[in-house]
Amino acid sequence: MTVAAAINETSPEKVLSPVLSAFWDEPDSWTLEAYHRHDGYQGLRKALAMAPDDLIALVKDSGLRGRGGAGFPTGMKWQFIPQGDGKPHYLVVNADESEPGTCKDIPLLFASPHALIEGIVIACHAIRSNHAFVYLRGEVVPVLRRLHHAVAEAYSVGYLGSDILGSGFDLELTVHAGAGAYICGEETALLDSLEGRRGQPRLRPPFPAVAGLYACPTVVNNVESIASVPAIVNRGKEWFRSMGSEKSPGFTLYSLSGHVANPGQYEGPLGITLRQLLDISGGMRPGHRLKFWTPGGSSTPLLTDEHLDVPLDYEGVGAAGSMLGTKALQCFDETTCVVRAVTRWTEFYAHESCGKCTPCREGTYWMVQLLRDLEAGKGRMADLDKLLDIADNVNGKSFCALGDGAASPIFSSLKYFRDEYERHITEQGCPFDPALSTAWADLPHLEVNA
Structure with a gap:
């Protein structure tokens, strides 16, 4: 678009x-x-x-x-x-x-x-x-x-x-x-x-x-x-300064991607909301609704559909508990498994860690091991607290911001979707995989692609 x-x-x-x-x-x-x-x-x-x-x-x-x-x-x-x-x-x-x-x-x-x-x-x-x-x-x-x-x-x-x-x-x-x-x-x-x-x-x-x-x-x-x-x-x-907000003036490029009708670059004033951008771009893909999204790429804490009206400037997104970052608005609908998404992101950070500092080099590796077990239904409830503990030992203790970026989606996903992590444990597999679970039976109001 x-x-x-x-x-x-x-x-x-x-x-x-x-x-x-x-x-x-x-x-x-x-x-x-x-x-x-x-x-x-x-x-x-x-x-x-x-x-x-x-x-x-x-x-x-x-x-x-x-x-x-x-x-x-x-x-x-x-x-x-x-x-x-x-x-x-x-x-x-x-x-x-x-x-x-x-x-x-x-x-x-x-x-x-x-x-x-x-x-x-x-x-x-x-x-x-x-x-x-x-x-x-x-x-x-x-x-x-x-x-x-x-x-x-x-x-x-x-x-x-x-x-x-x-x-x-x-x-x-x-x-x-x-x-x-x-x-x-x-x-x-x-x-x-x-x-x-x-x-x-x-x-x-x-x-x-x-x-x-x-x-x-x-x-x-x-x-x-x-x-x-x-x-x-x-x-x-x-x-x-006539554009944007008082502390975040001007125009900027927003990268809209994911499960949206018309992904692309949308240049607008700082302070525009995701709801406005979705209204302009045609919204989520037909028949689906927003589940979670990132305001600035995968290294920023994810937000949910409750944050659609958060001003997309540095102060507004910060007050919502995330960071504006690079303004990469990745939107995911209800068909997405949060655990799977966070696992893929963490695998990326573990692969890209330069290995110079111990918290990032070792922490990202062990977070990946725990997340893979959780995604496969082999995790335990104690692993959730262990995952948070390791993320805490990476966040703010690494040589650069890569460690912080790896920890951010873990903290935020457990904050908003801990029940989804727990379902992976109790159901011994991903509830979003039809071969393992009938997770959609209790959500008749959702229209999901076969």
Whole structure:
């Protein structure tokens, strides 16, 4: 489902606000010519006329928060870079989008790579950097090719290279393809990988702003964060703040997937609700209802149909007991076994653990063993408390957030669906498997596919 089509189908309120995705429907959206037709590089011209500190202040005042998960203020992150230290400064764009359910940065790069390139040049001017890197998920070869082509186009017309647009500012941009490791989405592991070492999280402090890439001051930003900057510079901070909520202003991309009628990217203001997005997109698949969903990918605590009206901004989702994360809205209907879903997620985290710290390396392994037994009907009631205990020993005790992400779906699923776990034990198998149980006999009101 395209954004333009969604707007045509919705009410006059026009819930969505396409900016980044405004011309994704055009067949040549990824070219420089198409980007120029939609005010491309106008923000860069304005930014180069500004002092770097004024540019940082503009982004800070706009309220733009990182779109990669944590929601840290982008301008504040830029401000942390020490000035006058005599060291080179670097900008590293994290395009290693590997979080299960997250699919916004890759479509953005595929449809409009110049939005990122323009944002990179503006950000580098602000932090006084002359070399930027894009660390791209290595599996997406078509995106890699388009990004390389867009970089070549930018060099050919003077948006990259020496003396950009006659400003005296020089910038080199390097595109680096990773090797498919989820852990390299963690910013310090990404930096180690970029330097040619095994991708493992670093001990902090020092933080990247002080000693990042090649032990020099470094800003690490998400693709969507940087790609949002040109529109802010071109249209102004007041325009940006006119969307979203007070503490979470602006527009963002929501990735709607799962058991929905029309999965896709929906760009709207922060603070929109899942109910609104489902109304716009056609709802759940016909004949089914929402059972549980993730607001920001599988590493965020899952929510239920009771949370349909939770504002999808950092404060609203946090108050509901989860995290907005990457805004990957995975929706599951009543046919889904929660235990099975959580087991598959935990298997992923156990496989992707770098093994550097004991809580994550050992904890994810043992959580998988318990979950597999529970799913197969071989568990005991005591295993539920044991599972929570192990998750507690992983959560907050790991070297990076991978351990926290592995523990989140376990905590939240047991909070909302403990009875389902218990049924796996008492019925000695998954109640959602017709070969093992007649679980649907007591739910005649539900319409379930055969």
